[in-house]
Amino acid sequence: MRDRQDRTRRALLEREAELAAVDHALTDLCGSDPGDPSGTRTGGVIAFAGPGGLGKTALLGEMRRRAAHRGCTVMSARGGEHEQGAAFHVVRQLFQPVLATTGEEEHRRILGSWYDIVAPAVGLVVSGSGGAPDPQGVRDGLDWLVTRFAVEHAPVVMILDDVHWADPESLDWLLRVRRPRRGTCPCCSPSATARKT
Numbered sequence: 001m002r003d004r005q006d007r008t009r010r011a012l013l014e015r016e017a018e019l020a021a022v023d024h025a026l027t028d029l030c031g032s033d034p035g036d037p038s039g040t041r042t043g044g045v046i047a048f049a050g051p052g053g054l055g056k057t058a059l060l061g062e063m064r065r066r067a068a069h070r071g072c073t074v075m076s077a078r079g080g081e082h083e084q085g086a087a088f089h090v091v092r093q094l095f096q097p098v099l100a101t102t103g104e105e106e107h108r109r110i111l112g113s114w115y116d117i118v119a120p121a122v123g124l125v126v127s128g129s130g131g132a133p134d135p136q137g138v139r140d141g142l143d144w145l146v147t148r149f150a151v152e153h154a155p156v157v158m159i160l161d162d163v164h165w166a167d168p169e170s171l172d173w174l175l176r177v178r179r180p181r182r183g184t185c186p187c188c189s190p191s192a193t194a195r196k197t
């Protein structure tokens, strides 16, 4: 199945420099020798900007494929023009698929004392009737979650498309998390007209 996908995948034209940057970042993150866990590994951020139709989504798709091929845990999300009013919409897209592979017991383990604040924000449980969550509390809890992820599932690659359409709550958190940290590599594509990264 994967062979067939690889054969039908369209080659990206004139993207040698961008793909070299992607490979460089993935090598920094994963180490050049997968058999040597002692090698120096660093996280980082790559951002691609350009007008619509230039190929940002296609480039991120290729990055996703290359990161998965190297054994990275790949998390991805996309900002939506019509979902900007939904708090933590982009964050939910990032975390839900990876968290959905396990049950409540594991969610409580990985979130620890942040469970009651973060689980509703990332859509693991229905929000209670206590009003909107405190965004600062959610952001602090998400810091904990992404740190646990980096420790337990490194190397982790976050791929964010159309960041200029991300909801403000997710964007605030992403701006904090974009500081390079060991074991993670966020990559995003804002449009040329709204540079928010």
Ligand SMILES: Nc1ncnc2c1ncn2[C@@H]1O[C@H](COP(=O)(O)OP(=O)(O)O)[C@@H](O)[C@H]1O
Binding pocket: 011, 012, 013, 014, 015, 050, 051, 052, 053, 054, 055, 056, 057, 058, 059
């Ligand atoms: N480097 C490339 N070589 C060939 N086709 C490309 C390349 N980049 C993008 N495309 C094609 O161009 C179209 C628009 O690309 P897309 O990634 O959606 O642009 P953007 O996300 O910047 O709006 C898609 O059909 C895509 O397959």
Ligand SMILES: [Mg+2]
Binding pocket: 056, 057, 058, 161
């Ligand atoms: Mg696009």
